[in-house]
Each structure stands twice: as C-alpha cells, then as structure tokens.
Amino acid sequence: MNLKYKYLAALLIPLLTMVWSCKEEDGLTVVPKNEFQNDCIKRSLGPNVVGLDIEFAYAMAIPKSLGKIVSAEVVASVAGAEATYLENKSYYTNGSGQDIGITIGNKSVNADGKTSVTFTTDTTAATLRYFYRIPASAKGKEISFVFSATASNGTTVSYNMGPYKVATMDMVLDLPVKDSSAAYISIEDMAVYGPAQAATNASKIDLVYLYRSIPNVVFGHGLVAPSSTTYLPNITLPAGVNRSAKVNKVWALRDLHLARLQYGIYIDDLDFQTLDINTAPDYAINLKAESGVWVETADGKYRAYIYINSVNNTGKSATISIKRYTL
Template identity: 60%
Template structure:
C-alpha cells in the first residue's frame, strides 16, 4: 500500500492555510455609497402577470427622475408597436406607497393624449421625479402576435431618455366574464358566442348551443350542472330542448383551478394558450355534475372547433349561477 506523502505536521499546516484563506474570502467588502444621479434617468416594470388577452389591460409602472438642480420633468410618452384599443392611457398622477402599503396618487400632469401608437402626458407641476402607470388595452389586431413598448421622458434641461420593454406574446384566447345563468330560463350556453340564451332565443341559434345549465334535476339530486344537449336524457330530466338543440360536447370537471382573470380574486393561477393546446378531452364525458363555486369545467365543442374553460364564480340556492369563460379557437 502506498503511504501518504503528507505527515501529520504537513496536514496541520495545510489545514491552517485553508482556514486563513476561507476567512479572507468570507470577509465582507467595505460599503460604498452609490454614485449620485447626475442627469435624467428612467426605469420601467411590467406589473401585470399571466397571459395578455384581447380586451384586457396590461399595466406598467414608468419611473423617471433628474437632480432637482438640473430642472424639471416636461413630458412622458409611450409608443406601442401595435396601437392600443380604446381605454389605453398613461396616468397623469404619480403614485407612491404610504406606510400602510396603500398607493397614494399625486396629480402631476394633464390627462394623457392618445395619438395612434403614442400615448403622452405633459407635466403641469414643477416636479423632478414621478412614477406613472400605463394601461395598454390589448387590441384585436395583436391577437397571436407580439407587442413591444418604448417609454420615454424629457426634462427642462434638454435631457431625454427612453426604456424599451418586450416583446410580449399576445394570447389567442377570448374572455367573457360574469355571465348569469339560471335554471329553466337563461340556461342555454354557446361557447362560440360566449353567451347564454333562453329556450325561446336558443331555437334561433340551435347550431351554436353547446351546454345546458341545470339545477337540482340531475341524478342523486346534484345541485348545479353543465350538460351537453346531446347527452343521455337521464342527465336532462324534465328538460324540453328547443328545436334543433342537440349538439354533443365533451366536458371535464376540475377543482382548484381558479384562473385569476376569471375569478377576479387573489389567486395566482392562470390558464393560457398552451393549456388549451395540450389538454386531451377525447375520453371526457358529455356532462359535468356536482359543480360548486370556484369549480371549473374544460369543454371541447362538437367538431373540435373550440375549447373553453368555464369557471363558476358563484352559485345560488334559487337555481342560478354566475360563470366566466375563456375560449380558444383550435
């Protein structure tokens, strides 16, 4: 057996050296004050999480500042690569957070002016620092594309800065929130139209009716349900379907999938395009019974043209509910 080339004294010396080196490497560096800002600067963050959906806003916070001795802010502007839909605006109030964690607005400019791809605020108070919120409402023109933003500001000393964000992918999904349904009344749901019809009006759009909302009439006295009109009549007891309403959809009930855009609550869960692309409903039944508030139902319409996620916002003991829908065109 080969002997070690280190004797005990050598080993002790080596350990001592390693300890010294280790202590030296762990020593904290002396704190250095950051360099003061000497000119107009800016920064920006995207505050909105989750998929970017047509008709919903994307929120940003744009901050800009310069030394007080250098002058004041004159204007702030945002250019979107695709013009925002109506409702797009740049706040003319600057926000700061108080000790209670609440956002406090301070008026700093005139209401924003939107001109094509540009949205601009002109400052009307003498200020050298501001943080403005920008709300970009995603337009139909951006569906399935990507959108980028250039934020910019100017100051009285002739300074100008800009900050680019993006590109951000825009979802192909559609959204419709807070649709009221009720048993034996507004009970006929069209995924294509993202709308609900009465028995009388459903007959005129029979080829679009994908689901029937039921209350207290399904087997084992299950209260709330969504049933395909082409399902076994056992799941449609007492229901006289309007003429031509006979489509058969595939449904899968789920719990604990409270999509934030549909629930409009504190949940941090989002359904996105990839979920619709990857879900397999080939073996799903044509009914979903035993639904309750905050439950959800995946749906694939007859022929596979649409997939949807229907969220149950609330239910009532009088045989009604409120639902919200995300729809994806295959």
C-alpha cells in the same frame, strides 16, 4: 410648486448596490450619476388577454440643478384600445403601505399608438403608471413599448419594454345562467340564450344549464350537452338543439382572470393546446362554486374552460365565466 421628490427607489437601488458592493479598502466612492435617468417595471401578471390591461410603472428623475421633467410618453407597437392611458399622477407609498397619487400634469392623450402626458408642475422625479388596454387587433401578436421622458434642458431618456405575446384565447366574465330560461350556452358565441334564442342558434348550442334537487340522487347544478338526454330530466329542448360535447369536471381550478380571487393560477393558450379530454363524458353534474369544466365542442373547433363563480340553489341559477381557445 416644486415637488421635491428625491431619486426614486427604482432608480437608486442599482446605485446603492454599487456603493454597498465597494470594499472600504478599495478607497472607492460611487456618486449617483448627475444626469437624467429612467426605469420601468411591468406590474401586471398572467397571460395578456384581449380586453385586459398590461400595466407598467415608469420612473424618471433628474437632478434639480439640471432642470425639471416636462413630458412623458409611451409608444406601443400596436395601438392600444380607447381605454389605454398614462396616469397624470405620480405615486409613492406612505408609511402605512398606501399608494398616494399627486397630480403632476394634464390627463394623457392618445394618438397613433402614442400616449403622452404634459407636466404642469415643477417636477424633478415621478413614477407614472401606464395601462395598455389590449385591442382585438393585437390577438396572437407580440407587442413592444418605448417609454420616454423629456426634460426642460432638452435632454431625453427612454426605456424599451417587451416584446410581450398576446394570447389568442378569448374571455368573458360573469354570465348569469338560470334553469329553464337563460340556460343554453354557446361556446362559439360565448353567450347564454333563452329557449327562443336557442332555437334560432341551434347549431351553436353546446351546453344546457340546469338545477335539479332529486331525492336520493346527487345532481344539483349541471352543465350538460343537449345530446345527453338522460341527464336532462323534464327538459324539452328547443327545435334543432341536439349537439354533443366533451365535458370534464374539475375541482379547485381557480383561474385568476375568471375567479378574481386571492389565490389561483392562470390558464393560458398552452393549456388548451395540450388539453386531452377525448374520453370525457358529455355532462357534468353536482357542480359547486369555484369548480369548473373543460369543454371541447363536437366539431373540434373550440376548447373552453367554464368557471363556476357562484351558485344559488333556491334561485336555480349560477354565474359563470369562460375562457375559449380556437383550434
């Protein structure tokens, strides 16, 4: 099967720009290069966080008269996690704006930082998507990539991308919290514990989640440091759970990684580095869905942003997501 793609738009745009920029009186004719070509763009946005993907689109094209594409590969300066892969489908956008994938080769193979696809169809042009799953070993480092393709006539093309800095912050998504049971939050462990577990990890418990409906008092959903007993009504803390924390409530700070909504911003390492909440209290109450709190632990070791994904008044529960930075 010969996939009769024409040169990809990503490859043609520079050539067409050259044609359009030539004045007729110049008498110049610009002809697309009769050679193997490639191009690449980074599709993913925001900070590069361990556990997330850095996504690219790699385009390659060769005139039919010169041969066909037989393989493509990406070499990362730091080997990606196991979930790293190069698509074995070439994508184009149809008239309805939908991305349509056509299989052009075998599934990709990972080996020593290299991810490769062997083509199994007669293909002269393709755009493959590459998903680099950021490993823990890349935290705080810069990563570069070399994309390359080989044609049946023996020629190769390559394209360098990067370097890209990987954030040092950590992230965890969709932790369920519930009044009196899954209520004890550890920033160090980025985990939620019940009373028994909290007692065995007392030195790590920074916040208590609770829900209170009190007549004539605005309370609702709260995240309160164990030291703030005034804001922990009718709660008997597990033995040893007594730490303090600085807690600063904010509205409408929808981090796109944590919230995964259409609109928002990205919280990055720099935001934690420049954060100043020295005068913040040790509690936050009346929390709503899509609100959040900045937190600094009592030992000054961690800063975090806790986003409230959802709340359930009837169930006295909520779902939270956390970004954490180690100072």
